[in-house]
Amino acid sequence: MNHSSTANGTADSLEVSTKAVEAEIRDRSDPQHVLADRVAQLYRQMPIAIGATFIAGAIATFELQGRWLKELVLIWWAVVVTFSAAASLLLYAYYRSADKVASARDWLRWLAIAALGNGASWGLAGGVFFRSLSDEQQVFLAFLFAGMASVGIPVYAASWPIFALYAAGILLPFFYVLLTFGNRLFVEIALLVPLFYAINVVIAYRLTHVFESGYRLRRAYGKLTQDHQALNQRLEGQLVELEEARRQVEASGRKLALFAERAPIAVLELQPDGTVSEVNHAAEMLFGYAAAELVGGSAKKLVRAEFHAEFDRTWQELLRKRESMSGLKIRNPRRDGIDLICDWTVTPLVNFRQEVIAVIAQGRDVTAQLEAERMKKEFTSTLSHELRTPLTSIIGSLQLINSGVMGKVEREVGELTEVAERNGQRLLDLINDILDIEKIESGKLALAPELIPVDALVEEAIVLNKAFAERFNVRFDWRGDPQRKIFADRKRLLQVMTNLLSNAAKFSPEGGVVEITSADAGGNVRLAISDRGGGIPEGFRGRIFGRFTQADSTATRQKGGSGLGLAICKRLIELMQGRIGFDNRPGGGSTFWFELPRQHTA
Amino acid sequence: MPERPLNRVCYVEDDEDIQRIVRMSLERVGKMTVAVVSDPTQAMQTFAEFKPDLVMLDWMMPVLDGPALFRQMKLRPETSSLPVVFITARASQPDLDELKLLGAAATISKPFSPRDLPEQLRAIWAKLP
Numbered sequence: 001m002n003h004s005s006t007a008n009g010t011a012d013s014l015e016v017s018t019k020a021v022e023a024e025i026r027d028r029s030d031p032q033h034v035l036a037d038r039v040a041q042l043y044r045q046m047p048i049a050i051g052a053t054f055i056a057g058a059i060a061t062f063e064l065q066g067r068w069l070k071e072l073v074l075i076w077w078a079v080v081v082t083f084s085a086a087a088s089l090l091l092y093a094y095y096r097s098a099d100k101v102a103s104a105r106d107w108l109r110w111l112a113i114a115a116l117g118n119g120a121s122w123g124l125a126g127g128v129f130f131r132s133l134s135d136e137q138q139v140f141l142a143f144l145f146a147g148m149a150s151v152g153i154p155v156y157a158a159s160w161p162i163f164a165l166y167a168a169g170i171l172l173p174f175f176y177v178l179l180t181f182g183n184r185l186f187v188e189i190a191l192l193v194p195l196f197y198a199i200n201v202v203i204a205y206r207l208t209h210v211f212e213s214g215y216r217l218r219r220a221y222g223k224l225t226q227d228h229q230a231l232n233q234r235l236e237g238q239l240v241e242l243e244e245a246r247r248q249v250e251a252s253g254r255k256l257a258l259f260a261e262r263a264p265i266a267v268l269e270l271q272p273d274g275t276v277s278e279v280n281h282a283a284e285m286l287f288g289y290a291a292a293e294l295v296g297g298s299a300k301k302l303v304r305a306e307f308h309a310e311f312d313r314t315w316q317e318l319l320r321k322r323e324s325m326s327g328l329k330i331r332n333p334r335r336d337g338i339d340l341i342c343d344w345t346v347t348p349l350v351n352f353r354q355e356v357i358a359v360i361a362q363g364r365d366v367t368a369q370l371e372a373e374r375m376k377k378e379f380t381s382t383l384s385h386e387l388r389t390p391l392t393s394i395i396g397s398l399q400l401i402n403s404g405v406m407g408k409v410e411r412e413v414g415e416l417t418e419v420a421e422r423n424g425q426r427l428l429d430l431i432n433d434i435l436d437i438e439k440i441e442s443g444k445l446a447l448a449p450e451l452i453p454v455d456a457l458v459e460e461a462i463v464l465n466k467a468f469a470e471r472f473n474v475r476f477d478w479r480g481d482p483q484r485k486i487f488a489d490r491k492r493l494l495q496v497m498t499n500l501l502s503n504a505a506k507f508s509p510e511g512g513v514v515e516i517t518s519a520d521a522g523g524n525v526r527l528a529i530s531d532r533g534g535g536i537p538e539g540f541r542g543r544i545f546g547r548f549t550q551a552d553s554t555a556t557r558q559k560g561g562s563g564l565g566l567a568i569c570k571r572l573i574e575l576m577q578g579r580i581g582f583d584n585r586p587g588g589g590s591t592f593w594f595e596l597p598r599q600h601t602a
Numbered sequence: 603m604p605e606r607p608l609n610r611v612c613y614v615e616d617d618e619d620i621q622r623i624v625r626m627s628l629e630r631v632g633k634m635t636v637a638v639v640s641d642p643t644q645a646m647q648t649f650a651e652f653k654p655d656l657v658m659l660d661w662m663m664p665v666l667d668g669p670a671l672f673r674q675m676k677l678r679p680e681t682s683s684l685p686v687v688f689i690t691a692r693a694s695q696p697d698l699d700e701l702k703l704l705g706a707a708a709t710i711s712k713p714f715s716p717r718d719l720p721e722q723l724r725a726i727w728a729k730l731p
Contacts (some may be wrong), residue, residue: 392713
């Protein structure tokens, strides 16, 4: 049962595959090409047809002449020769033609005409001569016709309609002559003629199909071979490309490995479970372990035990998110037990199924950097406190002496204590400015902006700088502004104003006036401080808001100041969403101005 | 504004140089009566004996710093209402805000000018309730 069903199945599948093959063959063979193949086969057989016609015609002419119809036979012979010549010309034209495929149907038509002509020339002989011939000659002619019709089968087998035309050309007149001869035997023979004709046509028909399927198969095979070759070529091309790609991947892999190996930062390749699978030279140098001591072990060897739980948490997060993490500061113990602090960037490598297959960890030793940052902070704090405390005593003592409350001192002593006080103050200003700049640039300056009436602000700034005005014998001129308000940090804005007012006072001529004015400037309020000093020298204008800049060093000695004042002003004003600048005044002197928002802006 | 003028000031400060300058400033320029305390732990006793109008506290001191002493003063009825002015070289805005909240009268930052200090204190005194 099983066996038979299996056998059936196999037979079925064979049948199916045969049908499939036939369909495949039909698909792959171009009908036009198959037709052209058949036409070529027909033309190849033409010499046989021409030769046979010529020879048989010659024999017939020889056999039939010598009677009263000698002239007629010769005319017939001329017709046969002419047809043969025309057929030869056609054959010649076909072989010379460059276009055998596209116009195959035309060539077939011409051949059909030639075949009909060929057949009809024999038919002519039958129709014209038969009645007048002797019995023997009649037998000869009948035999000749049968032979010629039979010869047509192999010659025209590639196209049965052509054979049918050709044979009809021979047999139709003969059939008619036999039928109308008035002889019972001949009528009987005549009746056999269509049968003979039909059988021959059927044979030709079958042969045509054999030819056709043969050519179709050949075409399909050719196409298949072609496809196969093309496929092979493509495969070969792809193989070459693949090989090239593999080589490139290998090369870039080697390059990457080289980069990692020679990189100055520690690079570790870790497995998803945290096992170290590779380390570079820098990692060996940094942690003091040989690669063999780390590879195969857990990465936790490089993490202090008390941080293992944190390490696990971060690791799980990394595996879950499958995204690179950077800026991880981890305390890594070296082989000798000394802790390093490294800044790690860890990157999970993910395959096409989104599984983490490895983690690349790159670590940079930032111990020294962090230490430097700590020291800088400590230094800033020291500057702030430890330097200011003694300066308080120094400047305070000198101020008390110079104020005269401690009693009169000798004039020259007094001059010296004033020099000491002035320079102590300068040192203090410098320290304060440096601290300010440091604070601003490290982004640690917290501003508390509020709406401030301009009038009160300027008044307060003038009071704060009264000492400067007196010292340089300058008058601050302010007409008042009861309306305007600005949005700024009060303390820091006073610092800016103090800087600008003291600068203006310092650089004004003796007995000069420093004008302070306010105005609208778009959505901002502009405050301007103008003096009648020497103006800003051409070469100094570009860097006036830079650090440690003063127009000339004698000014520093005479007038004091750290050279940081305007740099601080610029940064403060910009932090408060404003801008600062200066213009040279017509008629001498300069105007320093800043603009700040009228109200809080996002 | 208190009825009488500012006269008796007690200054708690561990740095003897600054002590001296402040004493001279307040006595000579400000014509005030001054008591200075070098050891903040002794401050309470001095307050009780000297009975100051106003107390000045240094921020940074060993053992007991200014803010801590201030908190102690707030806990005692006899010192809780004394006006306190802080002298400081380094204080962040949040620190100052906290002191204001606790009831400090004012803060004066180091370095201060001994010439102007009496005037500054009198201005603070004048603003007291």
